[in-house]
Amino acid sequence: MTKKIKYLVIHCTATPEYMPISSDMIRAWHLNNNGWRQVGYSGMIHLNGYYETLVPFDDDDFIAPWEITNGVRGINAVSRHIVYVGGCQKSNPKKAKDTRTPAQYKRLAEFVKEQTKAHPHIQIAGHNQFSNKACPSFDVPTFCREIGLAEKNIYQ
Numbered sequence: 001m002t003k004k005i006k007y008l009v010i011h012c013t014a015t016p017e018y019m020p021i022s023s024d025m026i027r028a029w030h031l032n033n034n035g036w037r038q039v040g041y042s043g044m045i046h047l048n049g050y051y052e053t054l055v056p057f058d059d060d061d062f063i064a065p066w067e068i069t070n071g072v073r074g075i076n077a078v079s080r081h082i083v084y085v086g087g088c089q090k091s092n093p094k095k096a097k098d099t100r101t102p103a104q105y106k107r108l109a110e111f112v113k114e115q116t117k118a119h120p121h122i123q124i125a126g127h128n129q130f131s132n133k134a135c136p137s138f139d140v141p142t143f144c145r146e147i148g149l150a151e152k153n154i155y156q
C-alpha cells in the first residue's frame with residue numbers, strides 16, 4: 001500500500017565534526033550491525049555538500065515500498081529521511097553539536113526547498129521532533145525559518 005509523502009526528516013550521522021563518513025559505512029552500521037533490511041536514509045549530504053543517493057527515490061507524491069527507509073520507527077511509510085555527515089563534537093564524540101559545514105548548510109537548504117516545491121504539502125522535521133534524541137543536533141524549525149520556508153511546511 002503506497003502512501004502519500006508527509007514528512008522530510010533530517011538526521012545526522014552522529015559522528016565527530018569533520019570526520020568523513022562513506023555510504024558503505026552507513027550500510028555496514030544499519031544492515032550488518034543493526035540487522036535492518038534497509039538503511040535509515042534515502043540520501044546523505046557529505047562534508048563538501050555533495051548529495052549522495054543511498055536509496056533511489058522518485059519525486060512523485062507517493063512512497064513506494066522500495067523507497068521506504070528506516071529513519072524513525074512508526075512514520076517511515078510516510079517519510080523521506082536524509083542525513084548530513086556529522087552532528088557530534090570532535091573532542092567529545094558523545095556530545096551533540098551542529099557541525100554542518102557551510103557547504104552542507106547550503107545543500108541542505110537547497111534540498112529542503114526542492115522538496116517543498118515538489119511536494120507543496122510536505123513538512124520538514126528533525127528526528128528529535130519524533131524521538132527523544134539529539135539528532136540532528138540543530139533545531140529544524142529554526143533552520144526552516146532561517147531559509148525562508150513557509151510555515152505550512154514546518155513541522156511543529
Ligand SMILES: [Zn+2]
Nearest residue numbers: 011012127135
Ligand atoms: Zn536520526
